[in-house]
Amino acid sequence: MNSRIHRVLLQVASICMTCTFLWVPVALGSGAEIYQAKCAACHDNPTDPKVPSRRVMGSYYQSRVHDALTVGRMAPFVAGHTQEEIEQVVEHVTKRVPDPDEIAKLQLCTDQSISTDSIVSHWGLDHHNTRFQPNSDITASSAASLKLKWVFDVPESRTMRGYPAITDDTIFLPNTTGKLYALSRDDGCVKWHFDAEGEIRTAVHLFELNDEQVLSFGVQPSNLVVIRAKDGSLVHRENLAMFTQSMMTGSQRAHNGSLYVPISAFDVALAMNPMYECCESHGGVHAINLVDWSIRWTAHTTEDAKPTYKNDFGVQQRGPSGAPVWTTPAIDEKRQQLYIGTGENTSSPATTTSDAIIAYDLATGEEKWVFQGTQNDAFNMACGRRMNQNCPKEKGPDFDFGASPLLATTSEGVDLVLAGQKSGDVWALNPDTGELIWNLRLSPGSALGGVHWGMTLAGDTLVVPIADPDMVKDKNPGVFGIDIKSGELLWSHKAERGCEFGGLRRSLFGGTWPDCPYHYAFSAAPVATNDVAFAGSLNGQVFAFRVSDGAIMWSFDTKREFKGTNGGEAHGGSIDNPGVVVAGNQVMVLSGYDMFGQMPGNALLVFELTKATSTDS
Numbered sequence: 001m002n003s004r005i006h007r008v009l010l011q012v013a014s015i016c017m018t019c020t021f022l023w024v025p026v027a028l029g030s031g032a033e034i035y036q037a038k039c040a041a042c043h044d045n046p047t048d049p050k051v052p053s054r055r056v057m058g059s060y061y062q063s064r065v066h067d068a069l070t071v072g073r074m075a076p077f078v079a080g081h082t083q084e085e086i087e088q089v090v091e092h093v094t095k096r097v098p099d100p101d102e103i104a105k106l107q108l109c110t111d112q113s114i115s116t117d118s119i120v121s122h123w124g125l126d127h128h129n130t131r132f133q134p135n136s137d138i139t140a141s142s143a144a145s146l147k148l149k150w151v152f153d154v155p156e157s158r159t160m161r162g163y164p165a166i167t168d169d170t171i172f173l174p175n176t177t178g179k180l181y182a183l184s185r186d187d188g189c190v191k192w193h194f195d196a197e198g199e200i201r202t203a204v205h206l207f208e209l210n211d212e213q214v215l216s217f218g219v220q221p222s223n224l225v226v227i228r229a230k231d232g233s234l235v236h237r238e239n240l241a242m243f244t245q246s247m248m249t250g251s252q253r254a255h256n257g258s259l260y261v262p263i264s265a266f267d268v269a270l271a272m273n274p275m276y277e278c279c280e281s282h283g284g285v286h287a288i289n290l291v292d293w294s295i296r297w298t299a300h301t302t303e304d305a306k307p308t309y310k311n312d313f314g315v316q317q318r319g320p321s322g323a324p325v326w327t328t329p330a331i332d333e334k335r336q337q338l339y340i341g342t343g344e345n346t347s348s349p350a351t352t353t354s355d356a357i358i359a360y361d362l363a364t365g366e367e368k369w370v371f372q373g374t375q376n377d378a379f380n381m382a383c384g385r386r387m388n389q390n391c392p393k394e395k396g397p398d399f400d401f402g403a404s405p406l407l408a409t410t411s412e413g414v415d416l417v418l419a420g421q422k423s424g425d426v427w428a429l430n431p432d433t434g435e436l437i438w439n440l441r442l443s444p445g446s447a448l449g450g451v452h453w454g455m456t457l458a459g460d461t462l463v464v465p466i467a468d469p470d471m472v473k474d475k476n477p478g479v480f481g482i483d484i485k486s487g488e489l490l491w492s493h494k495a496e497r498g499c500e501f502g503g504l505r506r507s508l509f510g511g512t513w514p515d516c517p518y519h520y521a522f523s524a525a526p527v528a529t530n531d532v533a534f535a536g537s538l539n540g541q542v543f544a545f546r547v548s549d550g551a552i553m554w555s556f557d558t559k560r561e562f563k564g565t566n567g568g569e570a571h572g573g574s575i576d577n578p579g580v581v582v583a584g585n586q587v588m589v590l591s592g593y594d595m596f597g598q599m600p601g602n603a604l605l606v607f608e609l610t611k612a613t614s615t616d617s
Contacts, residue, residue: 031088038077039089056594058094059512061156061177065090067199067220077273102155107566109189113169114182114230116206116213119583120166123203123251123454125527127331128407131456133582136529138609143532143544143554146587146607150188153564155179158600160590163203163251163578165215171588172229173604174200174217182232185586188565188606194232196225203251203328203578209235209290216259218248224261224288236293242300243281245270250328250340250404255362258296259288260331260338264324267346271380274389277316278380279347280305283324285340287365297365301325301342301353308348311389319392322346322378323354327404330417332431336362339417339431341401345378348392354378355399357419357427359434369434373421374399379447398447399423403454403525407431410485411460418462418484420451424476426464428487438487443468443476448596453577454525456533458547460484463533465522466495477521479535479543481550491550495521495537512600513559513573519598524579534587536575538598542589558591558605573601585609 043054057065068074069086078086125131138146154160154175162174170191171183176199182191202218206229213229222241227234240248242263250262263286267279282305287296301323308319322345330339337359345354355374360367377396382388403420410416416437417429424443429436442464443450449468456463462482468475477495482488499516519538526535532553536542540559543552558572572591576598581588586608592601 031085031090031092034078034081034085034089035092052594054093059096059158059600060094061096062090062094065093103193105155105566105568106190106193107188109184109191112191114191115168115170116229117168118165118206118213119168120164120581121207122165122205122253123163123328123578124330124404124406127253127255127333129328129330129404130406130408131454131525131527132458133527133529135584136582137585138532138582138587139530140532140544140546140551140553142609145609146544146554147610148556149586149606149608149610150565151562151570151606152181152183152188152604153562153566153568153570154181154602154604155566155568157602158592158594160592160601160604161577162200162217163590164581164588165204165206166581166583167206167229171604172204172206172215174202174204176200178219180204180215180217180227180232182229183604185583185606188604192232194227198223202248205252205254207254209254216252216254218251218261221247221266222263224248224252238293240286240288242284242298245279245281249324249326253329253331254290255331257290258362259290260329261286261288262325262327262329262340264326264343265322265346267321268324268343268380271346271382271390272385272387274311274313274382274387275315276390277318278382278390279321280318282321283342285325285329285338285360285365299360299365299367301358302345302351305347313389315389317347317390319347319349320345320351323351323356326400326402330405330407331362332407334415335431337368337431338362339405339407341403341405341419343400343402344396344398345392345394346380347390348378348394350376350378350392350394350396355401355421357401357405357417357429357434359417359431371427371429371434371436373401373419373425373427374423397423397445399445399450403451406455406457408457408462408484412485414485416484418455418457420455420464421445422447422450422452424450424466424468426451426455426462426482426487428484440482440487440489442466442480442489444472444474446472448523449475449477449521452523453579456526456528457484458528458531458533461490461547463526463528463535463545463547465524465526465535467521467523467538469519469521479522479526479545479550481547493543493545493550493552497539513571514599517559517574517599519574519596523576525577527580527582529582534580534582536579536589536591538574538576538593540572540574540591540599540601542575542580556589556607558589558601558603559599562603562605564603570603571601572603572605573599
């Protein structure tokens, strides 16, 4: 017998004998049977922190599981099943449904007026993505007087993913539940709320359109939604997918009549199915005309995929693919350029545009230069699994640029593009040519390590969080200060667990908020103001670091229960992705992030620079 055929038959037999995923529709009579055949092998006793356990999924709302099975990453695993069968699976996995009186329980404001004077307009805070807040009274010396003012308990939520926009009197808070809330900065009451009818995946961007302030954001999987800031009424909604596998992660940026929209993709997860033709999609950027919503140009991060080879199951593979844009673009008005970061290729062959910083012409989308941090990084979630037929030949390390690039000017007047990578590297590039100026590697990095979501800049000091998990050899999690003039390390705060760890399984699966969490590194993007930088950790603690030397000036543990402004329970958890927001004399912390085995939460905590008694006393 042909050795290749023999190997395939053995693999197929192994699948059948162990009841691992069945990749084709089967005649099953109930949601329980479909779950057992297609889901149980991964979810009943997961060994990968990225995979939620059956117990954890039982705490999800049915809408979240339904979205995952219909428009999300799990859709291929139930392909061919009817809507009724999918609903039976959802019913089997979780019984949890929203409170029908949820809206009635919201604490509505008596004064629903809204100032549109922007203090935080988008993820990067300025065109250059520095995440530096110039409009604040908070300093390193005054941070210790921050007191908890109020906590908003986000209904239905387990993950605080969306970075808000903020004006003088209002917080525009998006959430993965599909709701966007306009909250009073004074007491957290609700001025209005908007139902996006799908998971809101991006930060909110506040900008002026036709003489009024509007909010733009991305809704699962790749819908651009624009609403009015004054009342939440809809202005525009459009699907901007480049492929059926496209989605949005980085937030949009409005500039000179165009809205720049980064596009990512979820082929990386679909590839776990060995019968999936991996992979077709790639990342890119749309430039949208804000007059008529037409697409002015689209920049593609790879060429179109073509048939390459067949995997061990005889399934056609395609490439190149991937290089998704997870990041929020930085705008360089001086050079009329836009900078984005890309992720890994998701199939062979690897390209020079994956794990890269790319400069595009603002007017035309022409590629000006490319700097690649890691070569030959083709990776998807089939890699490292027993069912690895779709893992690319390169078997790359998955070293994305997930952190948005930023444009800096040193005190000596030198312009730099600064970029942090999941490899643990920080790169300084010449914005005219993309040539390397300096490089500092802070850690070995990993698929969930290195620089994950972002950095912040205060003067000549770049504040960099490192997210290395325990499993990484020679890990170096913490927060670090770098001199951008030279690339020299100025100071470091090494993350420590600070408690007696009871083991990985006990931490991940023994309770929602374990006494000693497994995760304790710094993954969320930090923010700076004056001479102080704020960063949140995966164990729920938030810190204020003095920028000059990294000294801790204030800290607060959010991993606990609070009384919410709506009268319900708010609970903090892991601080990831958006992290901390600074506006005026307030610091806002988004606590809870239930991906990758981290701790869920539904709390927006608002601290204020005051000597008044804390509401948490």
